[in-house]
Amino acid sequence: MMRRLSQVGFALAFLCAAGAPAAGQEGANSGSAAVAPPDKVWPASAPIVDFAALKSLPDWRGLWAPQPGRAPKPEIPRMLGKYKAHYDEIQSLIKSGNPEDLLKTERRASACEPPGMPGIMTQPYNIEFLFTPGRVTMIQEAYMQVRRIFTDGRPLPEDPDPTYNGFSIGHWEGDTLVVTTTGLREGGVMGRWGITHSDKVKLTERIHLDPADKDVLIAENTFEDPNALAAPWHSTYYFKRQRTFDQLEFICAQNDRNPINENGDVEFITGDQQP
């Protein structure tokens, strides 16, 4: 067994060092699942770049603070199957107002687990945008989360590994950034407790400055999900520009005193665990 493991380890080391598929112990080209890395270079990473294209983009500099009180109340989603059952259960817990019940609305393995899309957009912390040719990068201050939105014409992947933030492509329609995101994890939350999506969800965001106030950013969301939604569900987020702060570091593991117990309830450690 050890011998096998060491051989696999050696093969892995060889693969890393040589950058080429390694030969299996039974002989070359037998049963290797290794595939060649992609050779297509998309414009965001191309050797030739046109920075002048950035001049035509709107000015989104600064930090954008969420304005949850400004957004209209989201419409009631028309949910399907197990997603509807989950929604109904959480809504009844919320309506009860009972603190014990409210504690049960959180279903995370760790309070330090970031929400992923679209929750990354609505945390009570700032977001900021960076424009580089062929790409928009968004940084959320909480947990220092990063979203990459490729605007260089690449397509969505056909069979993405589901991830917290998914895979996002975008294009500019005038001063509006239109973003399409797929590849999100099964069971992710769409913005309010209990509204969850499947791994087939597709989110379209239209993000733009408020024509009446250039210091207000608006993100209009349309969720489509053949498994979880009977009809597209819409929500809108508002943000206010801040120019006097920069984002600060946020390491959630630094002093997390809110573990989630085996019942799924958030706990509160009164004792100081810090050295």
Place this chain on the structure above:
Amino acid sequence: MRRTYLSLLALAALSGGALAHHSFAMFDMKKDVTAEAVVTDFRWTNPHAWMHVEITDAKGVKTNWALEMTSPNTLVTHGWRRSSFKPGDKVTVTFHPLVNGKPGGALVKAVLPDKTVLENR
């Protein structure tokens, strides 16, 4: 200012997306406890800053309370610094206590001896 704070919290309680680390459901948000205290520890950390204070009740029993705040990222915009408190400082704290009765809570505000008010926002 206080009204805004409470309404934001109420909103946070209803909207999962407005929360970062955890909800406020573990605290009795309708109850404010105000007490004179002595700081025993002050942690300027994420995901929350924490203040530990010793409070002496009417019977003379001393209890150490763990009071959770938001994060340094937010507190700095409301006048807090990592040096705002040190062990031994006298302070009057107002907090929402834990529902489960343990000696902990969510800080509402800390009032210094010179009447300076630091709100947990």
